[in-house]
Amino acid sequence: MAVSMMLFTRDLRLTDNPALSAAAAAAAAVVPAFVLDEDLLRHGAAHASRLSFLHDSLQDLDRSLRAAGGALVIRRGSPWAAAVIELARQAGVTSIHVADDVSGYAQARLAQLERAAAGERMAVTRHPGVTVVPPGTVRPAGRSVFQVFTPYYRRWQEARRRPAADRPAAVTLPAGLAHGQIPSLSGLTSARPAAGLQAGGESAGLARLRSWVPDSLGDYDRARDDLAADRSSRLSAYLHLGCLSPAAIEAELSGQPGSAPFVRQLAWRDFFGQLLADRPDAGHRDYRDRGDDWVCDPGALEAWRAGQTGFPVVDAAMRQLAAEGFMHNRARMIAASFLTKDLYLDWRAGARHFMTLLADGDVASNQLNWQWVAGTGTDTSAHRILNPTRQGQRFDPAGDYVRRYVPELAGLPAGVIQEPDEAARRRCGYPAPLVDHRVAVTEYRARQRAGRATRPGRA
Numbered sequence: 348m349a350v351s352m353m354l355f356t357r358d359l360r361l362t363d364n365p366a367l368s369a370a371a372a373a374a375a376a377v378v379p380a381f382v383l384d385e386d387l388l389r390h391g392a393a394h395a396s397r398l399s400f401l402h403d404s405l406q407d408l409d410r411s412l413r414a415a416g417g418a419l420v421i422r423r424g425s426p427w428a429a430a431v432i433e434l435a436r437q438a439g440v441t442s443i444h445v446a447d448d449v450s451g452y453a454q455a456r457l458a459q460l461e462r463a464a465a466g467e468r469m470a471v472t473r474h475p476g477v478t479v480v481p482p483g484t485v486r487p488a489g490r491s492v493f494q495v496f497t498p499y500y501r502r503w504q505e506a507r508r509r510p511a512a513d514r515p516a517a518v519t520l521p522a523g524l525a526h527g528q529i530p531s532l533s534g535l536t537s538a539r540p541a542a543g544l545q546a547g548g549e550s551a552g553l554a555r556l557r558s559w560v561p562d563s564l565g566d567y568d569r570a571r572d573d574l575a576a577d578r579s580s581r582l583s584a585y586l587h588l589g590c591l592s593p594a595a596i597e598a599e600l601s602g603q604p605g606s607a608p609f610v611r612q613l614a615w616r617d618f619f620g621q622l623l624a625d626r627p628d629a630g631h632r633d634y635r636d637r638g639d640d641w642v643c644d645p646g647a648l649e650a651w652r653a654g655q656t657g658f659p660v661v662d663a664a665m666r667q668l669a670a671e672g673f674m675h676n677r678a679r680m681i682a683a684s685f686l687t688k689d690l691y692l693d694w695r696a697g698a699r700h701f702m703t704l705l706a707d708g709d710v711a712s713n714q715l716n717w718q719w720v721a722g723t724g725t726d727t728s729a730h731r732i733l734n735p736t737r738q739g740q741r742f743d744p745a746g747d748y749v750r751r752y753v754p755e756l757a758g759l760p761a762g763v764i765q766e767p768d769e770a771a772r773r774r775c776g777y778p779a780p781l782v783d784h785r786v787a788v789t790e791y792r793a794r795q796r797a798g799r800a801t802r803p804g805r806a
């Protein structure tokens with residue numbers, strides 16, 4: 348009997364999964380496999396929330412596969428490609444189906460798999476599914492990639508969509524293949540997942556989608572920047588691990604009242620994906636080197652991480668991250684701007700901290716949003732500077748977001764909570780502001796001018 352392998356990676360779902368549907372169509376028996384990458388696990392050992400979300404997602408996938416007559420076949424190993432090939436050999440697999448991905452690490456891992464499979468006469472096919480529009484589909488004339496969102500978005504909207512992939516009605520495993528156990532991933536780190544972490548998995552993701560859309564889609568554009576209302580979809584971690592298909596969400600929501608601004612956010616996700624696929628080094632290097640000479644100030648970095656900067660909305664943001672493994676998008680922008688503009692600390696230090704705590708931590712969306720805020724990305728606006736106090740007053744006017752995450756300030760009235768005076772801070776046991784925003788901005792601009800002057804070829 349012919350055997351194919353469905354190799355799950357960042358597409359942990361049965362619905363609209365092109366690789367799964369191709370694997371099921373290719374052979375009478377399918378090995379639905381997830382191979383834990385020891386190298387990634389070692390590297391990601393501190394990422395307790397993402398590991399917990401992954402564990403939930405694998406369990407849910409296993410339950411769904413069992414309901415279809417199969418089971419999730421689990422292995423672990425290093426190098427990942429060798430562990431995949433070993434399983435494929437054991438099971439007599441002739442074709443491997445896997446989702447294509449964007450990061451440098453994922454690309455290298457897939458290339459390694461393809462080389463190893465070629466030696467075994469196994470075919471590897473990469474399928475779409477991680478993004479709505481696959482990277483490289485939409486290109487500007489004469490260039491490999493769109494660097495500006497608006498023209499990208501225009502072409503993204505017009506790009507042809509692939510047909511939805513069928514959910515296999517039944518999954519038949521090859522006889523005699525041991526399933527293996529989903530290991531408890533909590534032992535890999537001494538850190539604990541965030542107390543307010545969402546449950547992972549396709550079932551939980553679909554439940555979230557089903558409850559959020561009727562309640563909030565219509566009002567998304569108006570309410571999404573309201574920090575306290577917390578009305579955005581909170582689908583990002585499900586999208587990151589592919590518990591939900593971004594293409595299926597787009598297809599389902601398009602045309603519904605209020606869907607356009609929401610779908611535009613999915614295009615931002617694809618935009619950063621195509622940028623990273625084109626420039627994998629942007630995960631750790633400035634997309635455009637501005638000649639920044641970042642400050643080294645471990646004390647300031649620690650205060651930012653701990654939510655002790657003395658700027659209430661920044662501290663609320665950082666404490667939300669620690670408490671939930673999630674942060675509101677507007678809060679991410681405020682916290683990132685504060686780190687890179689007010690403190691003039693390297694965006695990589697901030698991005699690393701976000702990646703450690705976010706359940707949705709994603710190389711493309713995280714690193715490139717950080718670069719967008721820091722001004723080192725594709726965007727030419729180097730002076731995108733957010734005033735943390737004004738941002739708090741504008742997007743949390745009643746102060747309820749601050750009250751939720753900075754309880755020592757909970758008793759302060761709306762008019763002062765974003766900018767408590769010295770006496771109120773003393774009374775509440777809340778720190779003085781780490782910097783004077785106006786002075787910090789003046790210094791930042793001076794540094795930018797100096798950086799420009801010392802950069803080769805610039806006036």
Ligand code: FAD
Binds near residue numbers: 580705716
């Ligand atoms: P919604 O507003 O409901 O949006 C729907 C979906 O669109 C999101 O789930 C997400 O998949 C996508 N999306 C929305 N905004 C963006 C955006 N700016 N860029 C890319 N995709 C977007 N998103 C991540 O998924 N992972 C990250 O690691 C990440 N790090 C970020 C770091 C910084 C400094 C900033 C400014 C943004 C970051 N984002 C990241 C983007 C955005 O903040 C989150 O996707 C969003 O807050 C998730 O909440 P939501 O699902 O309720 O979003």
